[in-house]
Amino acid sequence: MKTEALYFAIRNTKLLVGAGIILVLLGIGVIGPFFIDKPPTEYVGMQMQPPGGEFWLGTNTFGQDLWAQFVHGLRTTFLVGALGGGIAAVIGMVVGFLAGYKGGWIDEILNMLTNIVLVLPTLAVLFILNAYIGVRSAGMQALFIGLTQWPWAARSIRAQTFSLRGRDFVDLARLSGVGSGRIIMREIAPNMSSYLLLTFILLFGGSILIASSLDFIGLGPTDAVSLGLMLQQAHQWSAMHLGLWWWFVPPGAGITLIVGALYVANVGLDEVFNPKLREL
């Protein structure tokens, strides 16, 4: 089974292209900052320099090195995406498994809760939370995003669990006296592991997009540079009107590349795991 998945994985162009782009950008974000000795907010050179030899992405109106900001921003953006997506995936899994497996009134309550959070416009909730409690770190931002993004994951995991619950092997485990938690972990979750991975990837991409909106509105972390914050500053200091395209094009392109690559890799993975979708 494992080798079969691998066999199709290395032959799937979508997966390879998507994963390749993500790995390159992740590599820049993880390793890049070590090669930049100055903090990304330091005023290092001439103002409003177009991209060139010394400053790869040019400088902004304050003379800050935009390549340094981009590299550090990539790191923050990946961090918020992974943390926010991870938290949302964990909550979604707990709620989905419990509701789907236990059924009855637990399902009723959890399902109601899921539906309520699902119709709430989450970005508006995040405005309120961020503005009052104040998000000053990327971790906090990720936590808030994770706390609001889980409902659709919970809903689809619940539906999957529901269909697995009545299978013979689950009944057998229950008859032999295995506890609910163990059945969920050992019998149900492994049977939908590929689905859980796909869910996490989608939540990852979604978290990055939401974080960029929050940053742009001025509710981003204050102790870090992120791609969304670069866009916010570019807008605040009217980079568009000054013609400083190198200030706002690269960070937006970075976000689009990451999220797009995640989605494409997701489709590729889906084809790897699901024989019906394979094009041979």
Place this chain on the structure above:
Amino acid sequence: MRRYFGRKLLIYGLTFFMAVTVNWLVPRLMPGDPVASMLARARVAQPEAQEALRVYYNNLFGFDLPWWQQYLNSWGSLFRGDFGISLWAFPTPVADLLTRAVPYSLALLVPSILLSWVVGNRLGALAARRKVLDNTVLPVSYVLTATPYLWLAALMAWGFGVVWGIFPVAGGYSFSMTPSLTWAFVADLFWHWLLPFASLFLVALGGWAIGMRNVIIYELESDYANYMSALGAPQKLIRRYAFRNAVLPQITGLALQLGVLVAGALVTEIVFSYPGLGSLILAAIQNKDFFLLQGAFLFIVLGVLIANFIIDVVYVIVDPRTRVGMAGAAA
């Protein structure tokens, strides 16, 4: 059908209840003494504003009242339509500011949501199982759906507004004009509306096309489609039936996407300095105008709930199964 609507309305009622409660609770979770810190953070210059603020905060937090009474009072003022006084635009009531901004937001949201949904569905249905189209529509759709709303808006404002200079990049109408019902003003309004609308439309388009393509492929492989083609029905007819079935999950998808679409419209408005709710929210955050922020929050929640309900009604009209009380629509 009564059960279906009953359940939906219960969820919406609970959601609204929860939104109001969150709105009431979150300021009370602020660390430290909220009134003092909010007065300090508000940085209001006019003394009468400062005084009004102190009285209002003390009323709002009402330290002399038990918490349940504070809570009930907040509901009371909500039903009177009293959202407080804006600090940023003192002494305009928040409700006035919001009702002035809502038409602009709706003018952007409603056409872009509906058009992107209709066009996206058509595109996706066309692309499904047609190699050439599929290989062009699908990649473009993935790029569009991965694009942050604010970035496409910024690119369009820069490209069409600054570089080519054919579109205005800021405001709902030219500063030299006063709102009136003349052709010149309406044309100006339309000209300012076009770019923000187009960027919202484009980003939303991709998601609908992808969704429709995937559902159509699934429908074209179903038993009824195979049966029809075995009977020799023309491909066009089979596709039409598949499309009608595939529209149903797309309607559900529309309801689920509303929050994301509204969020996209808010940031797009900010990029174009469009005088809708998004720009108000930005002003509220920059000026620490918490009443305005909270009022905007409740307006958005209410709007999304109403839109959800409209979609539910449409679903019942479109899907006959929900009408006769068969399973049909999932809750």
